[in-house]
Amino acid sequence: MDDCVIRASNLEKWFGEGEARTQAVKDANFEAHYGEMLYIVGPSGSGKTTLLSMISGILKPNGGQVTIEGRDLWAMTDDELADLRLNKLGFVFQDYHLFPRLSTVENVAIPLILKKMEWNQALRLALEYLQIVGLKDRAELQPVNLSGGEQQRVAIARAIVGQPDILIFDEPTASLDGDTGRKIVEFVKTNILNEKRCIIIVTHDSRIYEYADRIMKMEDGKITGLENNHLNEK
Amino acid sequence: MSGIYRIALKLLVNDKSKFTALLVGITFAVFLMVMMMSMFSGILSKSCAPVYNIGARIWVMDPAVNNTVSSIPMPDYVLSTARSINGVKYAVPLYYGGAQVKLRNGNFQGVTVIGLDDATLFGRPELLEGKIEDIFAENAFLIVKDAEFNKLENPKLGSEFEINDNRGLVVGIAKVASSGLFGVPTLYTTFNRAITYIPSTRFTTSYVLIEPKSETDIPRIQREIAKLGYQALTREQFVKKISDFYTFKTGMGMNILLMTTISFIVGLSISGQTFYTFILENLEKFGAMKAIGAKGRELISMIMFQAFFTSLIGYGLGVGAASSFMMLAKLRMPDYAAQITFTILAFALVMVTIIAGVSSYIGVRKVLQIQPFDIFRG
Numbered sequence: 001m002d003d004c005v006i007r008a009s010n011l012e013k014w015f016g017e018g019e020a021r022t023q024a025v026k027d028a029n030f031e032a033h034y035g036e037m038l039y040i041v042g043p044s045g046s047g048k049t050t051l052l053s054m055i056s057g058i059l060k061p062n063g064g065q066v067t068i069e070g071r072d073l074w075a076m077t078d079d080e081l082a083d084l085r086l087n088k089l090g091f092v093f094q095d096y097h098l099f100p101r102l103s104t105v106e107n108v109a110i111p112l113i114l115k116k117m118e119w120n121q122a123l124r125l126a127l128e129y130l131q132i133v134g135l136k137d138r139a140e141l142q143p144v145n146l147s148g149g150e151q152q153r154v155a156i157a158r159a160i161v162g163q164p165d166i167l168i169f170d171e172p173t174a175s176l177d178g179d180t181g182r183k184i185v186e187f188v189k190t191n192i193l194n195e196k197r198c199i200i201i202v203t204h205d206s207r208i209y210e211y212a213d214r215i216m217k218m219e220d221g222k223i224t225g226l227e228n229n230h231l232n233e234k
Numbered sequence: 235m236s237g238i239y240r241i242a243l244k245l246l247v248n249d250k251s252k253f254t255a256l257l258v259g260i261t262f263a264v265f266l267m268v269m270m271m272s273m274f275s276g277i278l279s280k281s282c283a284p285v286y287n288i289g290a291r292i293w294v295m296d297p298a299v300n301n302t303v304s305s306i307p308m309p310d311y312v313l314s315t316a317r318s319i320n321g322v323k324y325a326v327p328l329y330y331g332g333a334q335v336k337l338r339n340g341n342f343q344g345v346t347v348i349g350l351d352d353a354t355l356f357g358r359p360e361l362l363e364g365k366i367e368d369i370f371a372e373n374a375f376l377i378v379k380d381a382e383f384n385k386l387e388n389p390k391l392g393s394e395f396e397i398n399d400n401r402g403l404v405v406g407i408a409k410v411a412s413s414g415l416f417g418v419p420t421l422y423t424t425f426n427r428a429i430t431y432i433p434s435t436r437f438t439t440s441y442v443l444i445e446p447k448s449e450t451d452i453p454r455i456q457r458e459i460a461k462l463g464y465q466a467l468t469r470e471q472f473v474k475k476i477s478d479f480y481t482f483k484t485g486m487g488m489n490i491l492l493m494t495t496i497s498f499i500v501g502l503s504i505s506g507q508t509f510y511t512f513i514l515e516n517l518e519k520f521g522a523m524k525a526i527g528a529k530g531r532e533l534i535s536m537i538m539f540q541a542f543f544t545s546l547i548g549y550g551l552g553v554g555a556a557s558s559f560m561m562l563a564k565l566r567m568p569d570y571a572a573q574i575t576f577t578i579l580a581f582a583l584v585m586v587t588i589i590a591g592v593s594s595y596i597g598v599r600k601v602l603q604i605q606p607f608d609i610f611r612g
Binding site: 094098 | 236237238240241244245248249516518519521522523524525526527528529530532605606607609610
């Protein structure tokens, strides 16, 4: 069975036109597989986030192709893309982006609500996922009452509650201290990753490289290397 | 309730300061709009009260007359001619004027005196006390028991007063559908007594009241009266003429329009600005929802729900506040001229809908502009 979930071919993205044109991603080719934790690393401005946005159906490339499970992502309509993101992908944003006026459990339930699940059923299921990330006792609190690490875990619960195949993490440790960041990624690696799920993490935090299965390096919009992570070899 | 509307509601209501500011803004705007329009409606209604109280189908008057109070006496031949027009069932004269009543305490009180046709008493009010035939007794007057009644020291049957140096005797206490605009008591008497007791010009007939044989006769009657240089208006036309006078020729309509517009702008500004701030504060979260998989139309419906929910609550509170205020005012001042009509409620609802629409449009534009990529980019 082909375990390739995402295939990016000759991806190009630039912003602006004429002299103001900036090439953000150049000729990017790679594959991501089920069961792996793939890191996209590189300095600021290297095109990591742009590449991540293109492979998750958020930013349309100027050239090239992205397929998810063989389906051409950018041949889809806006509604199909939204449905794909809702059902296949889970996002954990750098700043979490939790609604401050909703309780923790309501924040987690948002993807289920968007899937038209009945309110009480969605909250029950969200509570189960809060238990998975160890925050069941914080269910009724608003995010502002949680620590940064707890908010990150709420964001993870929100990302996985819809049982997506692909999890996208954008700088998951940027707002956390080193110890908390490592614990979060270790938790994800141990509890969230499985052979039916692919996790892609954009980061430039070298302290968490040890958890990657493969590391893709980017510089000036180009993929400069994609290799197995020796730090993670047993 | 659908889940996304429940989220929208929680986002809105849990932000207590903004929700309160939105409600206060819209409630205040609705309160002001309803008050302004209700006061104007009340004034118009009271200004037309004699037309409804007397109840004639057609009123004949000088074309220069623009409200019941400013009647211009007409010569007797107008009445004679009116009676001779084909299609007129009957025509009667009406005296309508003002006089001064000297009270027992020596004070003077202005009154409206309505002189009814001696033969038919057409347009007479409903009596609460006394007998209608007593109006033919010497010096007899009927007094309308309305909000102004106490200004005549609450007279009883048999009470006497002095009107233009003549003796007046209360023979009946009457009621009418609506009291007049100018806050003076109303006395009814016969036409002949009215023109005898109250100094008048050479002509004495204020109005000629006509009952047509059928509705189809009205245009012909109007044409024939017009040939005399006078104007015959149906009840509805006279009411419209009076309303138009107060609306367009007194500055009152413009003032009310200005105040209503200002109230609308105040409401729109407060709610628009507050709602815009609310959307801005949650903008990245809406962007995150887009990234997660929310469709544009779902976010639009959430924002519109928030705007319309707030507006409708504000509308209810505003109408409630205006109604309560008017009710309290009428307890203190029974002749307080304000009335809420369905037209006013509908108009205020339309204005509130516009406020909600504009507010949500501003929010929707911002939310549609935000791209999930902006969320990633930070």
